[in-house]
Amino acid sequence: MRIKVAKNSGFCFGVEKAVNKAFDATKQNKENIYSLGPIIHNKQVIGKLMETGLDVVNSVEEVPHGRVIIRSHGVGKGIYDQAEAKDLTIIDTTCPFVRRIQNIVKDYYHKGFKIAVIGDPTHPEVIGINGWCDNKALIVQSESDIPKDLGHIEKLCIVVQTTMPLARFETLSEQLSQRADHVEKFDTTCFATKERQESAKELALEVDAMVVIGGYNSSNTQKLVDICKEIRPNSTFHIETASALNSHDFKDFKSVGITAGASTPEWIIQDVIKFLNKLNN
């Protein structure tokens, strides 16, 4: 069985930076270090961080004192204000791609634009972006989210969640644009996501089966699964760690491709490669 890993897979630079900063912070001092939500959507990495002293909390209110890590998804302005009011030390790992969206939203909101975010309203990144325009953004994930009674908008600024497929941004931003006189739209999708999706597609076309590694709650991993399933509907396997491969049978496949979401660390990818190599032996 031939095993091939996708050209672009695993940790993106934003996640790698966030995870390294978190490990550095716990190494310096393992007392009073908290993250607002899990740093990344990967249970195994979070487990390791917790072993080194990190506490995961859901809100600033839960932090008594010390240091608080803002994860790569970013947060709204109100969270910075709350942390400062409690005199907490902020370790900010907001990804620069997300920061760019927050800055656009902040600027255009202050210039009097209505803000539209194309994305999942329940995703932390989108919730954080909305927090830079007083939580007044119109959040649109599909055509049905565009209110029929929206009325005509004078000035509209459109941004998109970093992990949204480009095609969705193009369709929905086109529909939203018809409802406004003046539109400023920004393709704020992230190249790391695009690269991973394109590499997964290329590889799925080349091999008999695909193994997609990443958290079951990771949206960017789920998108890789969807892309691979379109090409390999019966031979795409989504796993979190190598042990989950035990329940799948690979004997009929001559070639297996491996890809991994942006929050999957290299050691988990290597474990999977080792596992598949063992099957070969």
Ligand code: SF4
């Ligand atoms: S997927 Fe893109 S936006 Fe998200 S953390 Fe990685 S580099 Fe940043």
